[in-house]
Amino acid sequence: MSRYSEMSKLELYSEMQKMIGEARKKHQAGFISEANILEQKYYLAKSYMMNPHEINKGGQYHVAGEHGVFHVKYLNGVFAWGRFPHSEEDEAYPIGRLEPVTCGTAKSE
Structure with missing residues (x-):
């Protein structure tokens, strides 16, 4: 298997589709931990399809599967x-899990 950083956009897209399909099957079969691992691989592959320059340092984002607003450092x-407002420790997330906070979509803590 190639590294995501070495794959073309088409290969990444194919990998993402495979991972999300397998994750659904694992989840339906009750293998939640395995489904979560496949979802993480999906978001990592998605991250390599994105332009990191589109993520703003100091920006606020929702993180898929998490509550609250994540502030990118x-x-x-x-x-x-970055950090969530309720946390004192920095955390890292693949940029594929981030969605920009738009006016009116910030969830209260």
Whole structure:
């Protein structure tokens, strides 16, 4: 298997479709942990299809599967590092999990 960083957009898209399909099957079969791992691989592959320059340092984002607003401090490759308001520790998420907070969509803490 190739590294995501070495794959073409078409290969990444194919990999994403495969991962999300397998994750659904695992989830339906009750293998939740395995489904979660496949979902993480999906978001990582999605991250390599994105332009990291579109993620704003200091920006606010929703993170798929998490509650609250994530404040991006910096980027390292395809990972965004930052904090949720209720946390004192930095966390990292693949940029493929981030969705920009738009006016009226910020969820209260």
